[in-house]
Amino acid sequence: xxxxxxxxxxxxxRPLLLAPRIAPPxxxxxxxxxxxxxxxxxxxxKGPRDSSAANSDPVSATDAxxxxxxxxxxxxxxxxPSPSSSTPDPPPPESQLPELKLFLKETEKAExxxxxxxxxxxxxxxxxxxxxxGLPKSAYxxxxxRKRERLARIVFGSFIVSLxxxxxxMGRELDNxxxxxxxxxxxxxxxxxxxxxxxxxTNDLLNFYNEPPFEKLLPDPLPDYSRPYTxxxxxxxxxxxxxxxxxxxxxxxxxxxxDYFLAYLFHYYEIVVFTSQHEQTAAPIIQKMxxxxxxxxxxxFRAHTRYKDGKYIKDLNYLNRDLSKVIMLETNxxxxxxxxxxxxxxxxWDGDPKDKELISLIPFLEYIAxxxxxxxxxxxxxxxxxxxxxxxxxxxxxxxxxxxKRVEEQRKTRKSTAGGALLGVLxxxxxxxxxxxxxxxxxxxxxxxxxxxxxxxxxxxxxxxxQEQKKMEKEAAEMMKTSLSKIFxxxxxxxxxxx
Amino acid sequence: MRQSxxxxxxxxxxxxxxxxxxxxAFAMGAVGGAIWHGVKGFKNSPSGERSIGALTSxxxxxxxxxxNFGVWGGLFSSxxxxxxxxxxxxxxxNAIIAGFFTGGALAVxxxxxxxxxxxxxxxxxxxxxxxxxxxxxxxxAGGSRPQNPGLPSESSTEALPA
Numbered sequence: 001x002x003x004x005x006x007x008x009x010x011x012x013x014r015p016l017l018l019a020p021r022i023a024p025p026x027x028x029x030x031x032x033x034x035x036x037x038x039x040x041x042x043x044x045x046k047g048p049r050d051s052s053a054a055n056s057d058p059v060s061a062t063d064a065x066x067x068x069x070x071x072x073x074x075x076x077x078x079x080x081p082s083p084s085s086s087t088p089d090p091p092p093p094e095s096q097l098p099e100l101k102l103f104l105k106e107t108e109k110a111e112x113x114x115x116x117x118x119x120x121x122x123x124x125x126x127x128x129x130x131x132x133x134g135l136p137k138s139a140y141x142x143x144x145x146r147k148r149e150r151l152a153r154i155v156f157g158s159f160i161v162s163l164x165x166x167x168x169x170m171g172r173e174l175d176n177x178x179x180x181x182x183x184x185x186x187x188x189x190x191x192x193x194x195x196x197x198x199x200x201x202t203n204d205l206l207n208f209y210n211e212p213p214f215e216k217l218l219p220d221p222l223p224d225y226s227r228p229y230t231x232x233x234x235x236x237x238x239x240x241x242x243x244x245x246x247x248x249x250x251x252x253x254x255x256x257x258x259d260y261f262l263a264y265l266f267h268y269y270e271i272v273v274f275t276s277q278h279e280q281t282a283a284p285i286i287q288k289m290x291x292x293x294x295x296x297x298x299x300x301f302r303a304h305t306r307y308k309d310g311k312y313i314k315d316l317n318y319l320n321r322d323l324s325k326v327i328m329l330e331t332n333x334x335x336x337x338x339x340x341x342x343x344x345x346x347x348x349w350d351g352d353p354k355d356k357e358l359i360s361l362i363p364f365l366e367y368i369a370x371x372x373x374x375x376x377x378x379x380x381x382x383x384x385x386x387x388x389x390x391x392x393x394x395x396x397x398x399x400x401x402x403x404x405k406r407v408e409e410q411r412k413t414r415k416s417t418a419g420g421a422l423l424g425v426l427x428x429x430x431x432x433x434x435x436x437x438x439x440x441x442x443x444x445x446x447x448x449x450x451x452x453x454x455x456x457x458x459x460x461x462x463x464x465x466x467q468e469q470k471k472m473e474k475e476a477a478e479m480m481k482t483s484l485s486k487i488f489x490x491x492x493x494x495x496x497x498x499x
Numbered sequence: 500m501r502q503s504x505x506x507x508x509x510x511x512x513x514x515x516x517x518x519x520x521x522x523x524a525f526a527m528g529a530v531g532g533a534i535w536h537g538v539k540g541f542k543n544s545p546s547g548e549r550s551i552g553a554l555t556s557x558x559x560x561x562x563x564x565x566x567n568f569g570v571w572g573g574l575f576s577s578x579x580x581x582x583x584x585x586x587x588x589x590x591x592x593n594a595i596i597a598g599f600f601t602g603g604a605l606a607v608x609x610x611x612x613x614x615x616x617x618x619x620x621x622x623x624x625x626x627x628x629x630x631x632x633x634x635x636x637x638x639x640a641g642g643s644r645p646q647n648p649g650l651p652s653e654s655s656t657e658a659l660p661a
Binding site: 217 | 646
């Protein structure tokens with residue numbers, strides 16, 4: 001219905017094209033100024049057209065095309081002669097327009113067809129009801145839509161072109177430098193050779209983002225920091241456990257015995273924390289966990305992991321340490337997948353405050369370091385899937401029993417000899433306490449002594465250490481500041497490892 | 500809770516993050532809208548009524564923009580959580596898929612075609628954002644190289660008094 005009215009008013013304007021020619025020029029009209037100073041009406045050239053359209057087409061005159069002059073009678077002088085009434089040549093009535101009649105009939109037909117046959121189908125594509133068959137489809141698309149479609153087509157086209165171009169470029173023939181690097185790739189434009197080159201280059205491009213950022217994650221070991229073994233510990237669910245609840249948000253619990261664990265093993269191991277969390281999340285936790293004197297040598301974060309198939313792998317091959325001397329404590333199978341034989345596989349700590357896992361791991365780790373095991377991998381592999389602390393204490397108990405047997409035997413043989421008897425007379429027959437101790441017991445004594453000395457040292461020099469730490473932080477902040485201003489004056493600074 | 504291994508502590512865990520994302524996006528839109536429509540209202544008012552025009556414009560339009568932002572953020576976050584729940588993975592594709600659904604859902608009243616276009620556009624936008632994020636991470640990771648501590652470097656010996 002609306003469509004028909006639209007069609008009529010559209011057609012209605014056709015004979016009216018004559019009207020302005022006869023009407024006096026608007027700008028020269030004496031009423032132009034006075035009328036448009038106060039009113040916000042449409043420009044005057046609409047006036048004659050619309051009112052004459054109303055004359056010719058009574059249907060449309062009843063709705064939208066009311067003459068604007070009549071809408072505000074107070075501001076327009078009543079004696080003003082309507083330009084349309086003075087038009088000497090009124091447009092011919094509808095009956096004299098064969099074209100119009102034909103058009104209306106066709107419109108009606110189309111409307112009927114779309115309502116009865118196609119149902120809503122005719123309208124769903126945005127044409128609206130009453131689409132005329134006489135005009136091409138494109139006449140009903142607004143210029144904004146046309147522009148938008150054109151832009152979309154250009155964007156899509158350039159996307160396709162760049163995709164094809166990029167594919168061709170990535171699969172291009174190898175140049176001289178690349179030929180040395182990709183030794184097993186072939187030249188030529190065969191499909192398989194092309195695909196192989198494309199794949200190799202794409203992988204290389206992506207690997208830049210997936211591999212750790214350096215070939216060597218840690219700096220070369222310091223000669224005077226003589227700890228032959230490296231202990232790589234995971235952060236989450238090994239050292240700490242994070243929980244969230246609605247009242248408190250995130251809270252992080254430190255595992256029982258962590259301080260002792262770090263301080264004790266500090267004498268045997270170079271301790272590295274390797275976490276798959278982002279640096280901004282994990283760095284403050286590590287800072288808080290290990291405030292002074294800093295038992296953790298290096299922290300490594302997600303950026304240092306290798307990303308593969310949606311998993312973050314802690315690849316120890318990049319660690320720049322001898323893998324026969326590296327032990328990793330880890331809970332996540334994805335993370336250890338590259339170095340299972342270096343890993344003591346732990347159950348995730350669920351935040352239980354009575355947990356003793358870290359403490360119970362100390363004897364085994366101490367054993368490795370004190371015995372100077374040349375390759376830790378077969379030792380760790382030997383434990384299989386057993387719980388390492390339990391299994392180790394079982395083995396240690398067996399070893400201790402054997403040791404005690406040996407001591408007993410020695411005692412017997414000593415008693416039987418003359419020297420032994422003499423010693424017995426001198427009051428030295430009782431086996432000294434040291435004799436009953438295994439090698440590991442002695443090592444533990446030394447370890448504990450070192451631990452206590454260290455603790456005493458820390459306690460004595462706590463203030464100095466804190467002062468020094470603060471000073472270093474301040475210096476680092478100063479350096480940040482100067483480097484910011486340097487960026488503008490001297491350009492970007494070189495990365496620290498670039499020299 | 501294996502998931503806790505990789506979570507970002509600056510955000511709440513899943514069902515709750517929808518609420519905070521909605522609120523955050525609303526606040527962002529409202530503040531940004533206040534600036535934008537404040538300037539616009541100021542500019543478009545006749546002189547002498549500029550401040551009142553700016554205020555009227557802010558009051559009328561800034562909450563609307565905030566609401567639009569909030570709806571986007573809340574929908575995106577809901578879809579993100581849903582995608583995470585289904586895929587059980589944490590990677591950039593979560594955000595891209597969630598963006599696809601968000602764009603589609605917001606344009607669904609415009610018909611199938613409009614929804615499709617909006618979904619693809621939104622997914623592309625998020626793919627670009629995620630890509631830029633990965634690139635930035637890679638660039639910053641290059642700078643955070645662990646250093647041997649404690650060794651006297653050239654600069655510190657220079658600073659010592661002679």
